[in-house]
Amino acid sequence: MKSKRKGVATWLIGVVLGSAMAAGSVQAKEWKSVTIALDGSYAPWNLTLPGGKLSGFEPELVENLCARAQIKCNLVTQDWDGMIPGLQAGKFDVLMDAISITPDREKILALSKPYAATPATFSVADTKILPKASGNDTVKLDNDARSNQPAIEALRKALKGKTIGLQSGTIYTAFVNNNFKDVASIRVYKSAPERDLDLTNGRIDASFDDITYFTANASKSPVIIAGPTIAGPIWGPGEGLAFRKTDTDLKAKFDAAIVAAQADGTIKKLALKWFKTDVMP
Template structure:
């Protein structure tokens, strides 16, 4: 009986210590990125992490005046590794979705980038070409109308998409009745299959697809159709953190606010993504 009481008291004290720690200003943090989603984040030939989110992470850490270490983490283990304390923050073009918010918390979005298709130029969808239209999935009627126009153009095709992503959820929900959906652990893998002709289309963020199509081996491919945001894609890309790290969230939100206000996010996104993905306040 006494042992159980001691255990209960110890548990309460541990919880109080954890809660207090969550309110303290961290002196150093570890940020994880995938290192395989160019130009958002990637690994250079000499093994260094680089890209839009690596530059942004370093900028945010400078604003917060804390020491940061940036590490690579496989996409499919990203959230579990965060929750067990392997690192403190995720910056890996991770969409802020209701499903993920049940497990972890996020900062405000630091980028909003539509997702869309890349296909061969001589395909039915490729001949339609890229559209500047952006459809919010919350506006169900207009978004569904746009999707219905795409379906016959993708009928019988194989669509490549990264596993465990909102992009996968989207193509499964709206195109699995007309096309085969093929999942890949990384975007680099589905890029290789597109170049080899083993799949007919890719679905991913348009800036990432544009970077892929800029390579010589993809000269016969193009972005095609409109872009999609909201709904399954959530609020945009944000930094993932543990729910209890309240002080860290406040610090990151403040740093992101400052980076939006002074144009840093615009500058970095134009540098790396060739497009301004700054969230609209």
């Protein structure tokens, strides 16, 4: 997160298109079944296995949440750009794709209680650009405004004249643009794997994303987690499910399921399995 990785600009495209339809669906539903959309290519949050089955932290978690809510859930894949229009048009009922909870998003979507909260960082293919992360160097930021912290200034100096890759529509866009656009080139990609391929092949110099994504994929490529970990309120309270504004009853069912899954250790168990660390908010 996504993806935490998901930003606001792309989401706004579908709001106007679906608002009239959404406004008409205010009556309560019984919610015996729902369709949940995931990207399917953001491991370890969600991934598509060779046979087409969805796997990862989120598919396993939502299976547990659906059982608690006594709802039959159908998981489908959808490119990020089509998620919001699909949700508003009734093609999906829930979005689950490492979606960060932010005030801007809450203006257009109903967002659940957070089920995870993770920091972000850079990755490089060449440590001459940025040194390999030490594992204990964390910078906490309060907002996405321009930061004058020494650690950020050091990153600006190291990345001056370089090209930074981002997945489109992510929450990280504002941070990277505010802090690095005046010293580096920013290149946007439709998916994280496309960006990673360009990093591996030397077409960009660095990329920025959720640290759990880089950690899970480190063994699959020569990409190196580099620089400090960026954490704090800048990323919001964490990642949650997204619903139509009108579906408050459905949100309430999943909120209760998330609280229960936190309380009995289910979320922690799945996080340790997929992330090798506890990501509880």
